[in-house]
Amino acid sequence: MFRKTTTNSPQAEPKHSAKHPVDQVLPVGKMTIYGAQHLLTFYAGAAIVPLLVAGALGMSQQDLGFLVNANLFTCGIATLIQAIGFWKIGVRLPVVQGTTFVAVSPMIAIGMAEGGGVPGLLEIYGAVIVAGVFTFVIAPFFAKIVKFFPPIVTGTVITGIGLVLLPVAAMEAGGGDAESKQFGSLTNLALAATTLVLILALYRFFRGFVATIAVLIGLAIGTGIAAIAGKVDFSGVGESAWVGVITPFHFGLPTFGAAAIASMIIVMIITCVEMTGDTLAVGEIVRKPVGPDGIARAIRSGGLSTTIGGVLNSFPYTSFSANSGLIRLTRVRSRFVVATAGVMMMIVGLVPKTGAIVATIPEPVLGGASLVLFGVVAVVGIQILRRADLTNERNVVILATSLGFALIPVGFPTFYSFLPQALQMIFVSGITMCALSAILLNLVFNEIGGKRKAANATAPPEPVDVDTVNAMSDEEFAERIGSVFQGGEWIARNAAERRPFDGVYALRRALHTTLFEADEQRQLDLIRSYPNLAGAALAEHRLGRESLHDQCTAGLHELPPDETERLTEINDAYRETFGFPLVICVRGLSASEVVDIAESRLHNPPEQERATAVVEIAKIANARLSDIVHDREPEPAKATKATVDG
Template identity: 55%
Template sequence: MKRSQPPTAAAQRPQHPVDEVLPVPKLAVYGMQHVLAFYAGAVIVPILLASSIGLSTGQLIHLINADLFTCGIASIIQSVGFWKVGVRLPLLQGVTFTAVSPMIAIAVAAGGGTDGLLVIYGAVIVAGLATFLVAPWFSRLIRFFPPVVTGSVITIIGLALLPVAAADATGGAGPASDPTSGRNLAYAVGTLALIVVIQRVFKGFLATIAVLVGLVTGTLVAWALGDAHFTSVGDASWAGVTTPFYFGWPQFSFAAIVSMIVVMMITAVETTGDVFATGEIVEKRVGREDIARALRADGLATSIGGVLNSFPYTCFAENVGLVRLTRVKSRWVVATAGLFMILIGLVPKAGAVVAGIPAPVLGGAALAMFATVAVVGFQTLSKVDFHDHRNVVIVATSVGLAMYVTAQPDVSKAVPDWAEIIFGSGITLGSLTAIVLNIVFHHIGFSYGPAVAGQPGDTVRLDQVNQMGREEFVETFAGLFQGPRWMVEAAWEKRPFADTHALRRSFQEALFSGSTERQRELIEAYPQLGSDLVADGLSGEASLRDQAARGLTSLAESDQDALAQVTQAYRERFGFPLVISVRDADSFDRILEEGRERLGNCETQEHAAALIEIAKIAGHRFDDFLQVANPIHTARTRGIKR
């Protein structure tokens, strides 16, 4: 009998949700949802460009078809990938808004019309090749993208896109906008409300297509009321193929090429933010090679765009929000969306149907999607050490400048022409600000880092902690625990600490890695809850502060007797004091209840429970250290909590 072979490591490794190939019907529905959410943003760039450089309606239609066709190719390259090209995440590709102003300037300088287009395409082709080639070097700058930068960039992307959604919700940007229209408000809020209701009421497949259902339902309602029009479907042709160099051979201008390369370098920053955001959403770690693969895909797609009569490509943040909202992580969904876009690009009638979605309906769905991008940024920023005031400055300044430019877009007219590319986009300005400030604060010069202990005017900062000898370190942080100091000594061995989170973790790791005998000695050092020794300050200032936080130092006689009965019974049962992090308890009654419940546990379980409570107490005491050392930060966060 032939012995079966053991499974290989590759066979045993579970498949990541990103690589899961869903059934064809689900791929089709989820893919179309991405297309509908993406469509308006995809076609806006050719529309803006055509109106600014004097192209005819026929030429505009060809640009839209070429754009959609190339978007599909670019999305497949990015999501499916080959060789070292494509990040293989659910990232949809679209024409970058950053390129709009520079392309208009290039075309106008070349005389406008198709003459201007040819110069644009020459610059786009070269800039795409340059991006492809520099991708490995750019990816090495990943150390300049810590959570304080990526979190800021992702947050900025989400917040800066919200005005775009709001403009759609009011009927569309420009003359079509009517914020006073009750119908526009009803369509936008109704679509958003339907998406929320579906996600709250339903589970499984229907919840994941909430955006698609909202768009279709909103469009049908608008059509029934005469506010959605599909007359252009009849006028559109059934087939329309974009051929390479349709408008003529590209022309190469040095100034235009330099301008477009600058656009692509700025776009690389946005792509990096989108890749990190998607990595956070799908729970897949993003490394240097991933950034390089994503940028190579951007560069290749951009060069293909120049050949197929389209423009520079980047990851579309709009669809990052859709991935977060639906929680569908498969990259093959985006690949399917890419196939749909290719088909739409080849069948103008299909594009005309999608184009019939009313702007307010699209805006209502976009509000949900774009806001979720900002939420991903908030989640990333939660990993940032905001006790380090430098990080507060980086986030506040970058987000503030991004919102300034987003709210007042005409600010770009106040700067020289070369700076318009930066000040013309809140995403660009905010992202560059976060990167530059991170370098200035964290990579240039010398800093002692955040204050972690001491008094205002005489604080102990993180770099000083990293340079402390054992005795000084133990004296500084011994107050986190009662009695023995072995766990503080063990924490000292873990230097250097990258931030206050690492310092906090070192005490927790030391506590739980100690021997059972040492841990028992530590538990026995904690005072009895509500004892006179604590109230009189004889057990230390930290214990007094802990127990006074829940009034255990000033109990009524009946409450003190009840607590004493529980703590005495506990000591008789286990041989060590009842340890509870009373700051985490809602009330005195809850403390009593927890003590009585724990009397029913075994000694091993209570040994572990006591260590967990000691870790919680040490955490609160560590927060006390930080609050005393950082009075401005403490006042700010207390104000926010209030």
């Protein structure tokens, strides 16, 4: 039924045949530089987990150094598995894997329960290995709850991650140790500010390649200035070896305690929530949306990497948000750049001297760069939140409460100190509390508490006349009339102020006026809220009643696999070209007509397509409005009088 594009346009074929930027292999030189930037962005965060755990367990300096190198080496393996992937493992997106901060407190508790030192470390590794296997097994089941991660949840969690990480950047900028007399000294603040200003200046005054490596340049120059000021310690470089070997079970065979395993499984469930949010965020950043299968592959990768980590003397794995922010800033979306960074991590892990050189970057310099990167993570979350209906009080409550939980441990680290240790490991993580709060509150307010909406999505409501519409409360009007748009309650709320309407035409005109007079950004946000045609949401019955009805009338739910794949290719090419989904009013069209229209629109200018999408949204709203509202019936008395007079 579907045919390939046969246009002779010289631009047509490249748009269809070109690889998605995520799958492009860049020149070796650029991949090396971009990969190094990811490595430097990642390094401090990757090193801190083994440093914290080893320090708490009283490990020797030699053992601590080995743990740092083993962690970096395994981080490289984990990143390669996630970015390159094989079989059903790895999301195949530019996702950097690193050890999760969520596990730090539980691991220290597990280790100290065994007396610390090597025995404690072996108990940790046993729990890590089992928890990794558990995560690998539950991946396909966990992926099925993606429908419980609408924009209000993912946007809230990602915003919370950015906000929680910002104080970490501030801590680094001040010198890293808040108890030090030099913390926040003018020298430290000057180094952080200089690095920050350098990065901002590079973004402001340069474009292209220079702008994409602004963070790397800022870190290098900042370190150079710090060296001149005598703030860089190179002694570790001379003392470190050139080559190191990472051996499995370096400290001995792991031990397996039931309590330790149970604690680590809880950690991994929480990490799966974080990983889901981060993976969805990267999908948003690179414009390659992730569905349930992608989430399952990402979680399988995390489970496998965690098990490998336990074998190779490392810890549980998750995705690193700072590197997601770097992708957003640089706009370099190739997963092979991240894979290159993974190879570099392995090299750093095998060459302690190389790691020692990277480790010379002073914390204030890292802090200056991190302020930008972590802030960008929060901005990504805010952008996702713009797709949620924040005129809905329930969503406002979800956002406000979850961000409050995220920031409590940041403002008052000892707030939960009287809770049992098992609960502390959950509550002291602002990111974890933000994620759990957003998910649970969304279930209560929008799923369990919104059963009336769910019922409306499966059975069309009885149509009403205009008089009934005029008599509706503002909330009922926004819910019922707003359903003719995708996330368009704000349009209905604006139109409600123009009541009373004397007919369907007047109602339609009020809706159209609000739609067409909205600013460009709000129109774009509305366009981006529409689902793909014949996408995963249709196949998995995750569409709302209106979208489901629209797509089924065109037969998009009955396409054979090859034709579904073809339309998916068009959807992906369109989204990549224009930055928003293909929107077509499919009522009255056949599947082949939908594809013909889609292919022809691929070659339009961006401004024309944005305007066309808004017009299509208006047409969709017209069709849906006719399903639920009709003009008032003629008054019987007047009809009788007219007959008599005649």
